[in-house]
Amino acid sequence: MRIETLPEEFVKAQPIIDTIEAAGYEAYYVGGSVRDTLLGLPIHDVDIATSAYPEEVKSLFKRTVDTGIEHGTVMILDHGTGYETTTFRTESGYQDYRRPDSVKFVRSLKEDLNRRDFTINALALKTDGSIIDYFDGLKDLKAHRIRAVGDPEKRFNEDALRMMRAVRFASQLNFVIDPETVAGIKHHGGLLTKIAVERIHVEFVKMLLGQWPAMGLDVFMETGLYQYCPDFKPYQAQFNQLRTELKSGMSNETAVWTLLAAAFNLSSKQVNQLLKDWKSANQLIEDVQVAVKAVHGIATHSVDAWLVYQTGNELLSIANEVAQKLGQSSYETAALLDQYGALQIHSKKALAITGQDLMAAGIKPGPQLGRALNFLERQVVEGQLDNQNKTLLEAAINYLNEKA
Template sequence: MRLAQLPEEFKNAQPILTKLESAGYEAYFVGGSVRDTILGKPIHDVDIATSAYPQEVKALFKRTVDTGIEHGTVMVLDHGNGYETTTFRTESGYQDYRRPDEVTFVRQLADDLKRRDFTINALALKQDGTVVDLFHGLDDLAAKIIRAVGDPEARFGEDALRMMRAVRFASQLNFTIEPQTQKAIKDHAPLLSKIAVERIHEEFVKMMIGPAAQRGLSLMIQTKLADYCPGFIGHTIDLSTIATLPHLQMTDEVEVWTLVALHLGLSYQDTVEFLQVWKTANHIIKAVVMALHLTYAQQYHRVKPRLLFDLDPGTIRAGTNVARYSGYGPEDPNQWLEVYDKLPIRNTRELAITGKDLIQGLGMTPGPAIGQTLDQLVDTVLAGEVKNDHAALVAQVIEQQKSANASE
């Protein structure tokens, strides 16, 4: 197969291949960018594989960075772009089920490609557009199949994270997993416990954001991978429910974890602890809990202006989408955003009175009462009982003070 037209990303990197080839070395574009180009998808990182050893690469180019030189990778800097250029290599001894104990640099492309995970990722592309396909990856792309290169048992024993990559690709590409490859995943599922949670986290989120997330999650359940993910044991039915949602199309990590927390029936505190185990970033945890508040409120028809005030557009969108995926959100996905946009104030900074005003203008004593008073004023403004006007709010506080003194 020969591609008639290369994407601009490859054209920009062609000088790197030309220089390597002019020096007598082989050089190819490899990896996901080749796969996605053939599928007509946008490409991101452009990776280069070469027969040149790292020191030989560095001798050819003026600007390089040793990003992973022990594994043969040198970043070549060219016109503001960086291209990871990796020497053909073989690997052996995966004691941690993730990274090789030993890497050997080789001169043959075939030796390099046969160590890769799946046939659709074991494609190489010459700069003239010729595709090198030694493992029938083009056939598998056409048939929409994910198949391990060579022996799947060996591939997953080498790197257990490849099992999560398989279900992630099933979701992202809407492909099926070849039966022997799927069986090997199920056989090796316990090895997932050897992998750092952060790496599982990354693959899981990518899988759930994919266009066929239901397929990916179903495969995780079928192969028992889900049993070796933090907090999923005992929740097969809950996860299966997510996998059967008909209109699932999540856009970001906040939606992913809000949906999971909802269907696992987690409280707000449980959600925090669950996501901490998943090594989730603190700002994501905070956003998920906020979105979960809106999701539960929709479930019980208790969405009030004050709740929306306490959120932000991103978490409102996430909470609304998750409710809609689950079958009870508003028909209009922008409904709560429109209500939010019409709020008289959208944060405490917009309140026309401050704690300083209460202390200096009204003689209130610094302390918790200041925060409580401001909070009450927010409620009255949101309810439309008082305009967000400084004089009106001062009058409201004075009235509240009179009422409090009278009750004493």
């Protein structure tokens, strides 16, 4: 097969390959960029594989960085954009079920492609548009099929993260996973516990961001892969429900975890534990906790000014997205955002009075000062008070006198 017109991203990278070939070595575009070109999808990173060894590659260019020299990868910077160029290699001895214990550089493209995960990722592209396909990757692309290169049992034993990549690709591409590959996932699911949670996290989130999440979730559940992910084992029923409810992917990572937390009916404390176990950033944890509270408000038709204020614009959109996915929302997102926009203030800092103003009026610093500001904030948000300095000062003094 030959691609008549190569995408611009490949054309820009061609001087790299031309330089390597002029020195007597082989070089090809490989990986996801080749697959996505054939599928008519946007290209992200352009990766190059070559028969030249790392030191030979470095001798051909003025500006290089050893980004993964032990695995044969050199970043070439001569043409502005950085291009990762990796020497053909074979791998062996995966004691941690993720990284090879030893890497051997070779001159054979076929040997290099033989170590890759799936046939649709084991294609090589020449600068003239010719496709090199040793493992029927083109046939699998046409059939919308994800199939391991060679023996799936061996592929997943080498790198257990490939099982998560399989379900992620199914979700992103709307592909089915080959039965033998599914069987390999079922047999090796337990090896997922050997993989760093951070790596599983990335693949899992990408799966639920894919346009066809049910395609990935189906295999994720049927193979039992879910039970080897942190804290997921008790939620089989909820995941199976999501398989039928999720007709499209989520908008971002916060929406992914908000969806799960709402579907699992987690408390704020449980959300914190789940996301800590998934090695999530503190900001993500806080955002999900806020968004889940808003989902509950939307689902119970108890959205008021204070909830809208506490949630904020971005998380309101996410909360309603999640509630809609779960069939629990009768709200239009635009209406919720309008409700937020109509508030007098959108943060405590926007109050027309400060702690300094209150102290200048004779209110002593201490807990009562904080209580007064909290009272004013809520009264302004709920429309009980106008956000005017004089009005707020009088209200604060009256409030504290009543509490005295």
